[in-house]
Amino acid sequence: METEGEEHASKLLRAQNHVWNHILKFINSVSLKCAIELSIPDIIHNYGQPMSLSQLIASLPLHPSKISFITRLMKILTHSGFFSEHHATPNQPEVMYLLTDASMLLLKDHPFSMKPVTQLIFNPVMMNPWFQFSTWFTNETPSPFHSENGMGFWDFAGREPNINNHFNEVMAMDSRLVSNVVIEKYKRLFEGIESLVDVGGGTGTMAKVIVESFPHVKCIVFDLPHVVAGLEETQNIKYVGGDMLEAIPHAGSIMLKWVLHDWKDKECVKILKNCKEAIASDGRVLIIDIVMENKKEDHELTEAQFFFDMYMMMLFAGKERYEKEWANLILSAGFSNYKITPTVGLVSIIEVYP
Template identity: 85%
Template sequence: METQGEVHASKLLRAQTHVWNHIFRFISSLSLKCGIELGIADIIHNYGQPMPLSQLIASLPIHPSKTSFISRLMRILTHSGFFSEHHGTPNEGEVMYVLTDASTLLLKDHPFSMRCVLQLIFDPVMINPWFQFSTWFTNETPSPFHSENGMGCWDFAGRDPNFNHRFNDMMAMDSRLVSTVVIEKYKRLLEGTESLVDVGGGTGTMAKVIVDSFPQLKCIVFDLPHVVAGLEETQNIKYVGGDMFEAIPHADSIMLKWVLHDWKDEECVKILKNCKEAMASEGRVLIIDIVMENKKEDHELTETQFFFDMQMMMILTGKERNEKEWASLILSAGFSNYNCFKLTELEVGIA
């Protein structure tokens, strides 16, 4: 039986481990970045079967002096759930690797590849503001991003084509997934609609999928001028640059995907009021965003929602909201009711 002193020491050591793991958490993220930049996931995928470590090393674009370190990189990536070890017969002896569901989402050619997210989030423009976080709490600067870069995120994107391109790629990735779900499970939301404005629709990924399934629908992709400049229109898709705080083009219905979480409550109410003025009396506003839920039984999903909320604080001036907060915004903008429905594991539609 442990003495009181031994119990205290055990708790102290466990607490120390917890602190160490959070201090070192960046190692998991940056090891993943390294693995993707080396092309490990695509190499294993193209091999077509469990890949021996020696074969993986021989296929990597690395210096011969670094071959002994790959097993250590694979160890942490396996521990993090991005690869799985496969053990063959005892005579083979060598560890082999296969992809997991997570690493599949990091393949170059996967239709929902998240490589663009990794590239954006680890851009120094996005990382460096975190070093301004505690200082930001002591001053009136709108966001740590503003403190670091001297301007807000949208102004910066308008001046930096590379950053703007990476941001649009990330939004297009999520739009491909969400649009597929909307078409497959919630076609009723768009049936009978003749015109739709996709507010903050980026380069039109969501609009393209929608009009393919609803050829009678005319879609306006409405975003900042630098986002839509030079994009090629089609018979069903028109690109319009403008400011959603001033006015939104008229249509039967309006879509807001990952838009309102960027803004403060009063700004969201203004956007929603402009939507109400712009849409037909029988139309609807379709909001696709996160609805915060603190589910103790799903720790990973809850943590993802918390991470998104912190990112909104860091980069912009918005936040993620629970259903009560969403209802307050919607009713304050003059709408009389709303319905929530699940889209992806992370996102909810509000119509």
């Protein structure tokens, strides 16, 4: 049994370890970024079977002086769950690597590839505002992003095609994944809908999947003019540029996917009021967004929701919301009722009724 002094020392060391772990947590992220830039997930995937360390090294564009370091990079990535490590057998003395479900999403040609996310998140334009975070709390600047770049994110994206393109790629990737899940598991959401406005719909990825599965639906993709400029329309998809804070095109129903978390409550109520004015009396607003929950049994999901909440704070001074906060917005905008359907991922589906 530990003495009181030994117990105090143990608690102190555990506390120190906790602090170190969080100070150095960025190393997980930059190690993953390194692996993606070296194409390690694609190399292992293309090999088609468990890949030995020596085979991996031979496939990488390494300087001879850096060969010994790859083992250590793979160790942390395996610990983080991005690779599965199979240890040596008598017939195969080397460690072997396989992809996990997570690293499959990092493949260049995966239909839901998250590779564009790393290109956006690790861009200095998106990283540097974090160093303004504490200063932002002490001044009147709208957001840390604004503090660093002298303007809000939407204005910046409108002037910087590189950031705008990366952002649209990330939104398109997420829309492909979300639409695939939503249409497969929640088809009832689109049954009976004849027209739909996808507010903040980007380049129309979500709309394209919807009309492919429901050819009777006419979609309007509504976003900022620089986002929809020059996009090719189809018989079922029309692109309209404008400002959701001013007015929204009329339709039977409206969809807002990962839009409202960008905005403060006042702006959200305004957007929802514009939605109410734009939909039919028997229509609905479909909100696909995070509904915050503190699930102790799912630490990783809860942590990801907190990360998104902080990211919205940095980028827009926006926020992720708990159900009570969603209810307050919805009822303040004049809607009568709502229904929340959780999904297995980060987002929930909120059906809002006039």
